[in-house]
Amino acid sequence: MADVDGSVRDLSAIDPSVEKQTGLSPESIYEGVDRYEDYRRLLDDRRIHVILIGAPDHWHAGMLIDALKAGKDVYVEKPITLTIDEGKQIRKVIKTTGGIVQVGSWQRSDHRFRTAVEMVHAGRIGQLRRIEVALGSNAVGGPFATTTAPNNLNWDRWLGQAPLVPYTKERCHYTFRWWFDYAGGKMTDHGAHHLDIAQWAIGTDPIEVIPEATIPQVNNGYNVPTAFRVLFRYPNDVEMLVTDTGRNGILFEGSEGRIFVNRGSLSGVPVDDLVELPLHREAFGLY
Incomplete structure (x- = not known):
């Protein structure tokens, strides 16, 4: 270790x-x-x-x-x-x-996410038209005080190739997520999971990405967006909207139904229909 x-x-x-x-x-x-x-x-x-x-x-x-x-x-x-x-x-x-x-990307191993994607691929919501991904908001904070790093922490090694700055408690451990020098906030944290599942369902890469974000202007404070909205467009006329608002999870919208999935639930009329119309064995081919 x-x-x-x-x-x-x-x-x-x-x-x-x-x-x-x-x-x-x-x-x-x-x-x-x-x-x-x-x-x-x-x-x-x-x-x-x-x-x-x-x-x-x-x-x-x-x-x-x-x-x-x-x-x-x-x-x-x-x-x-x-x-x-x-x-x-x-x-x-x-x-x-x-x-x-x-x-x-362990969400791919969760049966709820896998089933949601398998249902999309099997046409259970008709033609996929739109995906909405809600990630929740980034933390807001600062300016923060600089101080001497604790004896147990090698601050220079922690920074590595990142810009050399004085030690700030809020820059490291869990809260490193809210600094662009080290991470990308919710988009690269929870978003890395949810966008992976959405891409899994879509099966192709976007052809256009339109981002909107509000960046805080705080000296020595969290600098990832306080609000964000990103629209992805795909060659098969599918759109995906990723935002910081709404219930955390992924909503798949099709021509014949909708499915919502997150780490605690999988819901929607097409999901209820699985009781009477389970997916064929051939549908379980994602891995």
């Missing part, structure tokens, strides 16, 4: 619910596990074949590329990159090394 935060390495930051859910203490779970501050030391270990990357988004590409070049296969949390150029670099390295990379 590698982490620039010593409180993670010494297990003091482990969620207490882990022990409650597993019946095992963090010490027993990590017994015999080597722990490093610099992930590159972990890559030097020839006993390790697969690397799992769960670092802040701005570190994904660099760690992934280093792991591939070290001969490791990789499971990386979404989003796979912070920028489009990073994605192009990763593609080149994969071709060169032959390494295997899987991205943590």
Whole structure:
């Protein structure tokens, strides 16, 4: 295990619910596990074949590329990159090394999302016309005070290739999501999951993207949009609207019905009809 935060390495930051859910203490779970501050030391270990990357988004590409070049296969949390150029670099390295990379888009393994997409493909809502994706709003905050980084945190290593700035508590750990230097707010957080499912259903890439957003102007404060609305247009006359408002989830609209899906529910008249008209076995071909 590698982490620039010593409180993670010494297990003091482990969620207490882990022990409650597993019946095992963090010490027993990590017994015999080597722990490093610099992930590159972990890559030097020839006993390790697969690397799992769960670092802040701005570190994904660099760690992934280093792991591939070290001969490791990789499971990386979404989003796979912070920028489009990073994605192009990763593609080149994969071709060169032959390494295997899987991205943590785990919603594809949830039966609700899979069933929704299978129903769209099977024509259960008729011709797909429109998709609405609601992500929820980004956090608002700042300006924040700068201070000295805690002794347990290597702030320079945490920043990595991001701009060098004084330590601000609100820049790291969970709230890194609200800074463009490290992430993209809801769009690259929850949006990476929901847009993946929507694209899975549509089956093609957009030909036009029309974004609208309100960007906060706060010194040393969260700078991802306080409001956003993005319209995607596709060659098959399908439109997808992604917003920060509405009930979190994905609404598929077709010529003959609608389906709503999120992590807690799958609903709509076509879903109710599955009781009497279940999907044919041939429809279960997504994976």
